[in-house]
Amino acid sequence: MKTASFFDNLEFNDEHVAITPMLESGFTKEIRIAFKKDQVMKAHKTGYPITVMVLKGAIDFGVEDKIVHLKSGDLIALEPNVVHSLKAEEESVVRLSLSKLDSVSRVNAVLNL
Numbered sequence: 001m002k003t004a005s006f007f008d009n010l011e012f013n014d015e016h017v018a019i020t021p022m023l024e025s026g027f028t029k030e031i032r033i034a035f036k037k038d039q040v041m042k043a044h045k046t047g048y049p050i051t052v053m054v055l056k057g058a059i060d061f062g063v064e065d066k067i068v069h070l071k072s073g074d075l076i077a078l079e080p081n082v083v084h085s086l087k088a089e090e091e092s093v094v095r096l097s098l099s100k101l102d103s104v105s106r107v108n109a110v111l112n113l
Contacts, residue, residue, distance in 0.1 A: 004030065006055055006093060012036050016111050017088075021104050022095075031096040031107060035059070035088030043085040044110045048099035051077045057092025061085075 004023040011034065012018055018034040033041070035057070043062065052061065053075035061068045061076060062085035068076060069089075078084060086094070096107065 006032050006095060010034060010093065012091065017041060019104070019108055019111070024100075027100050029098040029100060029102065029104065031098060031104060033086075033094040033096055033107075035086070035092040035094065037088055037090050039088050041086040041110050043083050045081050045083045046078075046098075046102060046106065047080050048102045049077065049079055050099075050102075051075060051097040052086075053095040053097075055093045055095055058089040059092055059094060060087045060089055062087070 002023050002025065006022060010032075013034070014036065017039050020032045020034070021029065022032050023030040054070045054072055056072055058072070059070045061070050063078070064083055070076060098104075098107070
């Protein structure tokens with residue numbers, strides 16, 4: 001059994017979103033992304049399906065040519081190779097569920113786009 005809390009030791013970064021691996025199971029990797037208001041993850045894609053859930057705050061989630069407004073409790077799932085971006089409309093905490101085959105280093109690399 002493994003446990004984690006997305007709100008314990010929560011820190012925000014003034015320069016960019018804060019990405020923290022939280023828990024890894026036999027089939028997923030759970031990542032916390034902490035956004036200050038107006039912080040952005042630029043357009044990117046992944047080779048695996050993902051699920052994103054807003055735990056706190058509000059995110060404008062760009063999917064191809066659309067903006068989906070997500071608030072606390074909302075979640076969205078994407079298939080592989082779908083271009084997407086995130087912008088915090090307010091201080092926000094997001095849960096990113098990755099395939100076990102995906103990597104946290106790929107998520108961190110999005111900050112350098």
